[in-house]
Amino acid sequence: MTFRFRDLLALEPLSADELTFLLDQSRPFQAIQRNPLKKLATLRGKTVALAFFENSTRTRISFGTAASRLGADTMNLQAESSSVKKGESLLDTVHTLDAMKPDCLVMRHAASGAADFVARHLEIPVINAGDGTHEHPSQGLLDALTIRDRKGSLSNLNITILGDISHSRVARSNIHLLAKFGCRFTLCGPAMWVPRELESIGPPGASIRRVFRIEEALEDADVVLVLRVQTERLHEPALSAADYILLYQLNSERLRHAKSDAIVLHPGPMNRGVEITPEVADSPQSCVLEQVTNGIAVRMSLLFLLTSGPTEETSAPSAEAQPKESANATD
């Protein structure tokens, strides 16, 4: 199979087969993360432009590390230091970057659709590292990889998402990916943050429902995805942390309503004591650190796939320590 897209802007347009292909492509790169020497020469001579128009620490470091572990060079543009502050248009900024001849552009931007807009104007591949409240495709892939490792398969799982789903690009990418494997979604949070239109954003026939009582929402869950609640700002309308904690904080007692082998994901950074208790965050059910490691693997595979040009599946670097069957990353 070859990947039919030049860019990775969203998971919504990808089929289950294409998503499986992307996840499978990440597996050898997962193995590399366990090697004492992690650096490959696969993309030596290539340059990856990292343009983060919105503040980001972990995603930027993750993409940067992924590029360097493939042997690629990086160019960095960050919002604070950039010409954006001087009033340059997005198009002028990315055309300037493009003129420095990178082989690929990884971009994050506060406006939904910004990566899509830029991709229409550039020849090089664009990877969306998060656009506004639209999608965060590499996060969706790393979450799915983590779930598949733990559960053995993505088919027919019950997924509960907690928090401000309306403003979450992570939730959207997860829904677009996992719904194609028959997963059923329960969305739970304050009603203002979980508008009814969310029930209709998935592919045809997708099972997405809203439940406003957390105990009920967690019933029979295989996977609980906890979203970050930013108490300091955002979230229209604002809600007091006390109210959120009272109604929606994921604690051990509430987690008992989920299946006994349920896993907990969080895209980070966590607000311990707000959306999740430390006890749950540090429990064996929590996958947060595996998510981070898998993030590098997913991003290495995306950079490899999109910047090395059209290639055969077999030319993907094979790792010595490739895990057999469905690896459980905790073992």
Added chain:
Amino acid sequence: MLLIKGGRVIDPATQTDATRDVLLDGDKIVEVVQPGKISQDVSTEIFEATGLIVAPGFIDLHAHLREPGQESSETIETGTRAAASGGFTAICCMPNTKPVNDNASVTRFILDRAKATASVRVWPIGAASVGSKGEAIAEIAAMKQAGIVAVSDDGKPIATAKLTRQVMDYCRSLDLVVIEHSEDVSLAAGAVMREGVTSTRLGLAGMPAAAESVCVARDVQLVELTGARLHVAHLSAKASLEQVRWAKQRGLPVTCEVTPHHFTLIDEDVQYDSRYKMNPPLAAREDRDALIAGLADGAVDAIATDHAPHEPALKDVEFDRAPFGILGFETGMALALEQLVHAGKISLMRMVELFTTGPARVLGIERKIAAGQPADLTVFSTTHEWTYDVKQSPSKSRNSPFDGRTFKGGPVATIVAGRIGYKM
């Protein structure tokens, strides 16, 4: 003398739908008679209109010409050339220029520029409040004397219910219609499109239909209080139309207009392409269907383009940052033919009404093809195929979602005050 020969005259005012010769002398219509009855002398210019429709001159109640102040996006000269090529003989320009048309000197400037450069009649609309800021009432009487045809704070609603009431009281005494951009700005704050499944899927901030309809409801109540004439601009929501229907049933002087893009496109068409970004935003499918029903049954009084040019540098940005508005003059008639007439929703007579007697009634004027009337005529075809190429537009801007669309029928000639202002 100009003889428009052998055309099918469609005139809603006189309910004429027949082949007629129309003779113009100077800026007046002098004769409308059965073909062949007019004895022409050698000095008579002939316009062969066989196979074409001859209608009263089309009026656009809602346009932005950007002069003074934003001439890089449009001028009175370029905008009216686009209007002429769209079949419009008169256009009402909204006051949100820089400076705002909130006093007689700006009104006179616009009319002077129009006299010097315009291809069609320019009828300015004055601001309701000073600077359209929603605080003090503008110099409406002085502007009326200078030539405004209506008042509006378009771009936004008149800020408060109290000021709206006062403007209505004042305009009633001056016999001017108040045109409202109906929007509850708190409900619409930050929104870049209509709220719905599409906005939720795209992660774009949406405004609910109620952002428009609560303002229409407020204004209808104020019409009941004041007796003023209210015209709802670019009505987009089913719920708003229901408010207008309710008002009309009560006999209140409330009218409304619908834009071609709102009866053609819906929110599902938005794909991060700023050419689909306007305010009010593209609505839901059921709103579009309700608008078409209202255009057919008379609840809607006029089609208005809301021609809103923005130069490419302003529009070619992230969807969130792009200004609201799209071009409208050149595609309005063709979209009405495509979506309404050819689709079997309304008759040709009704379509002509929506562009002529409908808007004229909103302004309180007459529009018909009869001896003694102004020689303003729109000649169009219902059959010829053509493709809109925005790069060829006389407008200074390029922000049209209809670029590249092929139409069946459209403007052939625009005659303003007896002169051919545009010919295909």
